[in-house]
Amino acid sequence: MNKNEFLNSIFSEDKLTLSNIFDKINLAIKIRKTVYTNEFYTPDICNGLCRLANSLGIQIMQYGIFENSERNMLAFSEQEVDYFPVGLIKIENKSKFNNLTHRDYLGAIMSIGINRNKFGDLIVVDNSCFVAVSKDILSYIIDNLSSIGKCSCNIYELEPVSYNIPKIKFEEFTIIVSSLRLDCLVSSICNISRSKAVELISRGNIFLNYTLEKEKDYDVAFGTTITIRGYGKYKLIGDIGVTAKNRIKVLIKKFV
Structure with missing residues (x-):
């Protein structure tokens, strides 16, 4: 896999970071030794890389100390590693x-x-x-x-x-929405009007899986991490039923 193919295989706007990671992967393959990143990466990058491990011909491991950590350091190696810096x-x-x-x-x-x-x-x-x-x-x-x-x-x-090592804590709550459109979710999560939610989105205050999203009608998938500047970070867990008016009950976890 060449660098352009690699960059296009992972959905992230940070192409410079991806380019540096690609160079580290190639170094690990060349010297046949474990190479670590010295930075932590968000799930969009970590999970995208792990899916490419077989195609790249090397093991890709991630570690962030905490159980189910969101940000992780990466290691590229021919074998399992038991140490991270x-x-x-x-x-x-x-x-x-x-x-x-x-x-x-x-x-x-x-x-x-x-x-x-x-x-x-x-x-x-x-x-x-x-x-x-x-x-x-x-x-x-x-x-x-x-x-x-x-x-x-x-x-x-x-x-x-x-x-x-403490565990990451969440506060769970339920919202009721007509759809999984971004503006609907932001409005319900933050308990603000739809117009205020649209304003937050258009101003660039909303990130989905750590990537900026400015489309108010974007359909958000379950499992997505939603970061709302000024309000907090949330995980969209799943559908837990519908109301009598056929509105969706959604379980949300807030990082605390």
């Missing part, structure tokens, strides 16, 4: 008066110059946040992150063993 850090909010959210921790890490692809999922538990990070920037984060907003914090590395 991924570390786990814990950030403890020292303030007893201010609760911090996922957005607060995410913004604080990026504010010290860390690219979003250099760390994976963040899980907030009580007054702490657990973050999967690339080993090459782990020490930099520990040395340079001293506060989250106005809240001072403690930060340190954890061994990624089962008792240290």
Whole structure:
């Protein structure tokens, strides 16, 4: 498979990232050794790559520390690997008066110059946040992150063993929609008018499986991750029935 065929086989707008991944795959095949990415990738890229593994003639494995992690580091190898250059850090909010959210921790890490692809999922538990990070920037984060907003914090590395790793949490709820059109779903998920939902879509505030979507009448498939800027990230789980008026009951999970 040549590079153009590879780029056209994975649905992602980030062709530069895909091109760099293709080069790493070819390097692993050439030197016959395991090659890792040093970044984390979203499901659209990870799942697309794994589907191409047989065609590429190499094993493609992904790892993000957390069970069912959304963002994962990749390894390209002739055989199974049991090591990834991924570390786990814990950030403890020292303030007893201010609760911090996922957005607060995410913004604080990026504010010290860390690219979003250099760390994976963040899980907030009580007054702490657990973050999967690339080993090459782990020490930099520990040395340079001293506060989250106005809240001072403690930060340190954890061994990624089962008792240290929290599970990704969701809040489940049900919506009722006339169809799985994007504008219908956004309106119901956010509890806003259809016109407001269309406005969010047209402004580029909606991402499906981490890819921008600006078509209000796009039919969204079950299993899709919907990110709505200003509202949160959601998973469209499935159809759980219909109402007497033949409207669809849909189960939604919100990442918390």
